[in-house]
Amino acid sequence: xxxxxxxxxxxxxxxxxxxxxxxxxxxxxxxxxxxxxxxxxxxxxxxxxxxxxxxxxxxxxxxxxxxxxxxxxxxxxxxxxxxxxxxxxxxxxxxxxxxxxxxxxxxxxxxxxxxxxxxxxxxxxxxxxxxxxxxxxxxxxxxxxxxxxxxxxxxxxxxxxxxxxxxxxxxxxxxxxxxxxxxxxxxxxxxxxxxxxxxxxxxxxxxxxxxxxxxxxxxxxxxxxxxxxxxxxxxxxxxxxxxxxxxxxxxxxxxxxxxxx
Ligand code: NAP
Ligand code: GCO
Numbered sequence: 001x002x003x004x005x006x007x008x009x010x011x012x013x014x015x016x017x018x019x020x021x022x023x024x025x026x027x028x029x030x031x032x033x034x035x036x037x038x039x040x041x042x043x044x045x046x047x048x049x050x051x052x053x054x055x056x057x058x059x060x061x062x063x064x065x066x067x068x069x070x071x072x073x074x075x076x077x078x079x080x081x082x083x084x085x086x087x088x089x090x091x092x093x094x095x096x097x098x099x100x101x102x103x104x105x106x107x108x109x110x111x112x113x114x115x116x117x118x119x120x121x122x123x124x125x126x127x128x129x130x131x132x133x134x135x136x137x138x139x140x141x142x143x144x145x146x147x148x149x150x151x152x153x154x155x156x157x158x159x160x161x162x163x164x165x166x167x168x169x170x171x172x173x174x175x176x177x178x179x180x181x182x183x184x185x186x187x188x189x190x191x192x193x194x195x196x197x198x199x200x201x202x203x204x205x206x207x208x209x210x211x212x213x214x215x216x217x218x219x220x221x222x223x224x225x226x227x228x229x230x231x232x233x234x235x236x237x238x239x240x241x242x243x244x245x246x247x248x249x250x251x252x253x254x255x256x257x258x259x260x261x
Contacts, residue, residue, distance in 0.1 A: 190249025
């Protein structure tokens with residue numbers, strides 16, 4: 001079957017926090033499907049380091065430096081991107097942080113910072129990008145959720161609260177903006193080998209074997225495992241998919257855990 005359903009030629013995709021990690025892998029896949037890639041990071045050096053990385057893959061990505069929690073700066077940059085590159089057709093809200101601190105020891109400031117970046121940031125970004133999509137006749141918004149959109153574990157109360165909220169923000173915006181032909185969906189990655197999970201993957205770390213045991217696929221995911229799902233949700237192949245969280249987790253959410261032998 002012709003893959004026109006999955007082609008993104010002529011579309012502009014903005015992936016937040018895509019100077020490395022999952023964001024960069026998803027941006028590369030969107031580029032390979034034909035999209036023009038725009039990305040941001042809050043750190044100027046990271047943007048500068050990422051540009052040659054994209055060029056090595058033959059991608060003429062445009063990088064911008066702004067913080068997704070700074071509404072004024074976000075609005076200014078969306079206007080700048082629209083005039084310099086074009087209307088944003090695809091927004092991937094990927095930028096995020098995690099703080100692994102037991103709730104009793106977590107400062108409220110730390111809790112607020114995670115909520116601000118992981119939940120309020122996608123709201124700010126979506127609100128800034130939607131008017132251009134509405135004017136253009138439609139668009140795609142993809143929020144990067146998590147296993148913690150469904151499950152809890154010790155030390156990640158702020159992150160799980162943010163990612164659980166992001167699941168519901170996804171569903172809510174899907175309801176509000178469907179009439180404008182904007183589809184809002186999420187991707188829920190399992191445990192993926194990136195800098196964010198590096199502390200959990202050090203040699204001999206008990207979490208390493210724990211996660212392998214909780215994952216039917218019996219491996220950590222890679223950023224490349226998310227490339228097909230993001231192209232699907234960014235393309236016309238998912239035009240009737242709305243408010244859906246696509247879990248890409250090797251089967252974790254389906255698994256009660258290895259039965260004792
Ligand atoms: P990562 O390696 O920590 O990269 C996160 C990216 O977001 C970095 O480029 C970071 O830039 C950027 N960022 C953070 N705060 C920002 C802000 N306020 N404004 C703009 N950019 C900001 O994370 P990752 O593992 O690639 O994860 C990417 C997304 O997937 C996150 O939302 C994460 O929660 C989610 N996720 C990850 C996993 C996993 O196992 N890795 C699983 C499920 C979901 P700086 O370098 O400047 O901080
Ligand atoms: C953690 C991990 C997870 C992953 C991811 C799982 O400390 O439990 O960092 O939260 O990042 O979100 O889907």
